[in-house]
Amino acid sequence: xxxxxxxxxxxxxxxxxxxxxxxxxxxxxxxxxxxxxxxxxxxxxxxxxxxxxxxxxxxxxxxxxxxxxxxxxxxxxxxxxxxxxxxxxxxxxxxxxxxxxxxxxxxxxxxxxxxxxxxxxxxxxxxxxxxxxxxxxxxxxxxxxxxxxxxxxxxxxxxxxxxxxxxxxxxxxxxxxxxxxxxxxxxxxxxxxxxxxxxxxxxxxxxxx
Amino acid sequence: xxxxxxxxxxxxxxxxxxxxxxxxxxxxxxxxxxxxxxxxxxxxxxxxxxxxxxxxxxxxxxxxxxxxxxxxxxxxxxxxxxxxxxxxxxxxxxxxxxxxxxxxxxxxxxxxxxxxxxxxxxxxxxxxxxxxxxxxxxxxxxxxxxxxxxxxxxxxxxxxxxxxxxxxxxxxxxxxxxxxxxxxxxxxxxxxxxxxxxxxxxxxxxxxxxxxxxxxxxxxxxxxxxxxxxxxxxxxxxxxxxxxxxxxxxxxxxxxxxxxxxxxxxxxxxxxxxxxxxxxxxxxxxxxxxxxxxxxxxxxxxxxxxxxxxxxxxxxxxxxxxxxxxxxxxxxxxxxxxxxxxxxxxxxxxxxxxxxxxxxxxxxxxxxxxxxxxxxxxxxxxxxxxxxxx
Numbered sequence: 255x256x257x258x259x260x261x262x263x264x265x266x267x268x269x270x271x272x273x274x275x276x277x278x279x280x281x282x283x284x285x286x287x288x289x290x291x292x293x294x295x296x297x298x299x300x301x302x303x304x305x306x307x308x309x310x311x312x313x314x315x316x317x318x319x320x321x322x323x324x325x326x327x328x329x330x331x332x333x334x335x336x337x338x339x340x341x342x343x344x345x346x347x348x349x350x351x352x353x354x355x356x357x358x359x360x361x362x363x364x365x366x367x368x369x370x371x372x373x374x375x376x377x378x379x380x381x382x383x384x385x386x387x388x389x390x391x392x393x394x395x396x397x398x399x400x401x402x403x404x405x406x407x408x409x410x411x412x413x414x415x416x417x418x419x420x421x422x423x424x425x426x427x428x429x430x431x432x433x434x435x436x437x438x439x440x441x442x443x444x445x446x447x448x449x450x451x452x453x454x455x456x457x458x459x460x461x462x463x
Numbered sequence: 464x465x466x467x468x469x470x471x472x473x474x475x476x477x478x479x480x481x482x483x484x485x486x487x488x489x490x491x492x493x494x495x496x497x498x499x500x501x502x503x504x505x506x507x508x509x510x511x512x513x514x515x516x517x518x519x520x521x522x523x524x525x526x527x528x529x530x531x532x533x534x535x536x537x538x539x540x541x542x543x544x545x546x547x548x549x550x551x552x553x554x555x556x557x558x559x560x561x562x563x564x565x566x567x568x569x570x571x572x573x574x575x576x577x578x579x580x581x582x583x584x585x586x587x588x589x590x591x592x593x594x595x596x597x598x599x600x601x602x603x604x605x606x607x608x609x610x611x612x613x614x615x616x617x618x619x620x621x622x623x624x625x626x627x628x629x630x631x632x633x634x635x636x637x638x639x640x641x642x643x644x645x646x647x648x649x650x651x652x653x654x655x656x657x658x659x660x661x662x663x664x665x666x667x668x669x670x671x672x673x674x675x676x677x678x679x680x681x682x683x684x685x686x687x688x689x690x691x692x693x694x695x696x697x698x699x700x701x702x703x704x705x706x707x708x709x710x711x712x713x714x715x716x717x718x719x720x721x722x723x724x725x726x727x728x729x730x731x732x733x734x735x736x737x738x739x740x741x742x743x744x745x746x747x748x749x750x751x752x753x754x755x756x757x758x759x760x761x762x763x764x765x766x767x768x769x770x771x772x773x774x775x776x777x778x779x780x781x782x783x784x785x786x787x788x789x790x791x792x793x794x795x796x797x798x799x800x801x802x803x804x805x806x807x808x809x810x811x812x813x814x815x816x817x818x819x820x821x822x823x824x825x826x827x828x829x830x831x832x833x834x835x836x837x838x839x840x841x842x843x844x845x846x847x848x849x850x851x852x853x
Contacts (some may be wrong), residue, residue, distance in 0.1 A: 259677030266674045282618050294625075296647070298632035311756055325777065329541035364546035364638045369646070370777055378632065 295411055298378035299366050301356060302402040310401035312429045315375035317342065317352040322367035330360035331367065336459040342373075354397035358384055380410045408438055491519060496837070498527050500776060504601070505848030508836065509825075516833045521826040525819075528852035541567055541642070541779050544812065551814065552850040554594045554693060557586045557627070558639035558792040564834070566788030566799035567642045571781045573771050577642040580723045581764040585657065586627070586639070587790070588753040588760070592664065593620040594710040594845075595704075595753075596671070602743065603675065603843040606684050612674060619667045622660045637746040641828040642772030656762065656852045661757045668750050668837035676747070685740035689828040689840035692737060699824040703817050705793025705844060708734035708741040715791035722790075726763075739843040746845075780807050783817060793843055794818055814853060817848035 273280040284291055305313035318335040334353035379402070386392030399431045408415040415418050497508035506527035512520040532551065536544040548563045549556035561583055568575065575583075600616030624634045630653055631637040631646070639646050649657075675681055691701070696709045706713055714731045716724040732748035734741030781803040789798035795817025802811035821844050829837050 256679060259679050259682070263674045263678050266670055270615070280618075282621055294629040294632070296629055296632040325540065325543065327539060327546055349706070362546060363633065363636065365632065366546065366638075368541065 277382055293382075295382045296415065297380045298368075299363055299382045300358060300379050300384060301367055301400070302379045303354065303397060303400045304375055304403050304404055304407050305401050306367055308403070310398065310403075312340070314350055314397070314401060315342070316351050316354065317348040317373055318354075319373070321370050321372070323368055325370045327364060328362055330357045330362075331355070332357075332360050346429075354400060356395050356400060358393045358395060359389075364413060365370070365408050372404050373418060374422060377407055377411070377414075414460055469675070474808055482700055482808070486514060486517075489515060498524075504842075504846060505845075507848055509742060509841070511829075511837065513834055513836065514678050514679060516835075516836060518829045518832055518837060521829045521837065523822060523825055524707055525822075525848070525851050528848045530853070532853040533812050535811055540807050541781070541809065544771075544809075545640070546636065546638040549805065550849055551816065551853060552794060552797075552818065553635050554597060554790065554847055555590045555793050556637045557590045557631075557634055557639060558790060558797060560589055560637065561722075562788055562790045562792065562797045563799050564640040564642055564788075565790060566786050566801050569788050570784060570786035571642070572801055573774060574641040575722075575771060577765050578648075578724075578767045578770045579769045580644050581760055582649055582769065583640065584722055584724070584727070584760050585764070586630075587759060588756045589623050589626065589657075591793045592750050593623040595750050596620050596667075596832050598793075598842075598845040599671070599675075599743060599746055602739075602839070602845075603681070605838050605842040606681065608681075612671070614630040615667075615671060615674070617635070619664070622663070626657055626660060629656070641770065641774065641776075642775030644769045648769050649764075657757075658761055661754060661761060662736070664754050664757075665751070668747065668754070669745075672747060676744070681743075682740065684836075684839060685743060685843075686738055687736070688739045688832060688836050689843060690736060690738045691824065695827060696737070698826075699820075701795070701821050703821065703845075704745045705795065705821050706744055707731065708745045708746055709737035710734055713766040715789060719789065727759050729753075729756050734851045738770070739839055742843045742845075759811045780805070781807060785811075789815070792817055792849070794847070795821055814850075816853065818844075818848075820847055822851060 270280060306313050306315065307313035318333055320333050320335070323329075323331045323333045332353065332355040333351050336350045336352040338345035340350050363378070365378055368378055404415070406418075407418075474728055492513045494511055494513065495508055496511055498506040508524040509529070510520075510522040511518055524536060532547055536547065539561040545560065545563060548559040551559050567573075597613075597620055598614040600613035604610065627637055628634045631639040632651060691705070691709050693709045693711050697711060698704050701709075702713065702715075710733050712731060712733055716722070716729075717731060729752040732745050732752065734745050747802070783800045783803055783805045787800045790794050791797075796815065797817055798815035800811070800813040800815065801809050804810040825841060825844065828840050832840065
């Protein structure tokens with residue numbers, strides 16, 4: 255019968271129309287600025303710099319190695335290395351970025367900077383409302399605007415941040431153990447060196463550790 | 464035999480439709496459809512010469528979205544081109560990722576672990592389903608069905624795209640595959656939600672078919688329109704659903720058996736007439752076959768690593784050589800041709816885009832048709848301008 259297919263299709267649309275009142279599954283839109291869909295944990299929008307503690311300048315994990323600057327496909331990162339050094343989370347003196355700029359309008363959110371960073375210093379944010387009325391200064395974020403605390407990182411990517419913290423803690427423990435072992439070895443060595451010469455006073459240096 | 468004669472003979476062999484002659488005494492009208500025409504899927508122009516309603520000539524003009532992808536890739540590291548491949552066919556970024564990763568893996572001889580192979584198949588088939596759903600939706604939209612089938616298609620596509628986002632972090636610019644594996648592992652929770660989505664897909668295809676397949680208006684508009692003969696399609700190196708709708712059994716998943724496609728049971732749907740309706744039907748059936756592959760792949764996914772242990776992100780310098788990796792992307796054969804000279808960036812990087820090559824045959828399908836059908840035939844080719852212009 256001519257028109258049978260059309261009627262069948264109309265029945266389908268009627269089913270969907272009626273269904274949209276009862277089934278959540280059939281109604282998928284939300285009223286965006288008032289209503290929001292929660293973001294996924296893995297979501298990535300724009301990079302930020304992680305810092306430990308409460309002072310962003312002191313706790314910045316970035317050591318200005320410039321690997322991300324080199325690997326960034328659209329070259330949106332600009333880094334200037336510092337002249338002096340500051341201690342990192344292990345206590346080892348490291349350089350820090352005297353300047354760290356990312357251009358929002360150039361970044362394509364590919365996450366390659368995060369993947370290549372050996373220091374867990376740059377991570378992806380889930381904040382997506384980055385529009386600004388200032389197209390020059392507003393779109394070039396400097397290191398102060400990029401710096402976000404480790405607590406914030408834990409809030410947006412809990413699973414990933416826990417893994418990173420576990421890795422960093424084990425690294426720190428390994429570094430401390432190594433430093434301790436080195437100190438002990440040095441102490442033992444000095445003690446050994448002290449032994450053959452009985453003229454010297456008692457080997458008190460060995461007990462200082 | 465003169466050169467001209469050889470040429471004429473060859474053209475005969477190609478089975479192209481004869482040049483159009485104007486009927487009656489009216490003037491020919493030349494119009495430019497696009498680049499801002501709403502039906503052109505982006506920025507594409509068709510210079511159409513009309514005799515009344517009949518198409519006499521059609522000249523496709525593209526390049527409005529050209530952004531130097533291949534040349535940029537030749538100046539960048541191998542890894543740095545991966546996010547750019549997302550932007551080729553932005554509907555199917557995971558397929559593009561796979562094709563590029565496959566080419567580089569061939570170049571350096573890397574093996575991909577089992578689990579990563581399964582993840583790739585699952586993601587590629589999900590990509591195929593959402594691409595075909597959206598492309599049919601757009602096709603029907605261009606026919607004048609203002610939105611309903613498109614909205615149904617997008618409602619389902621949204622669920623698949625949510626899966627992509629929860630895994631890769633981005634809905635469309637996934638940047639997920641790496642040379643020798645994948646970037647992040649799938650969790651048990653993700654696999655569970657993927658199973659839920661896949662379980663809902665057959666009902667969606669049924670609903671889609673009830674809405675469209677036997678609809679008289681759709682049949683009247685589509686059947687016998689834009690016929691592409693099998694030998695012309697082969698000669699023009701058309702691939703994908705467009706070729707299979709003309710009745711040529713050529714699916715790279717079956718021909719090359721790349722990845723682990725030899726482990727899954729699926730059929731290759733073929734058309735009979737090569738018209739717009741056959742292309743619609745082939746896409747619907749391909750969605751059903753993709754669901755079959757997913758139903759086999761999702762329970763069979765093994766545990767294990769997702770990256771080749773020898774793979775490295777930085778300091779990647781393949782030995783001098785060349786490689787061509789190709790996959791059956793939702794739109795046709797997507798290939799990447801790479802030449803390495805031993806440096807960190809490719810000496811030559813070339814994309815074989817299915818959209819561009821399928822588009823070259825547009826004029827032959829449109830000659831003699833009404834101008835309203837040009838929009839329909841163009842929609843049935845299923846292109847994305849990001850891939851045509853690169």
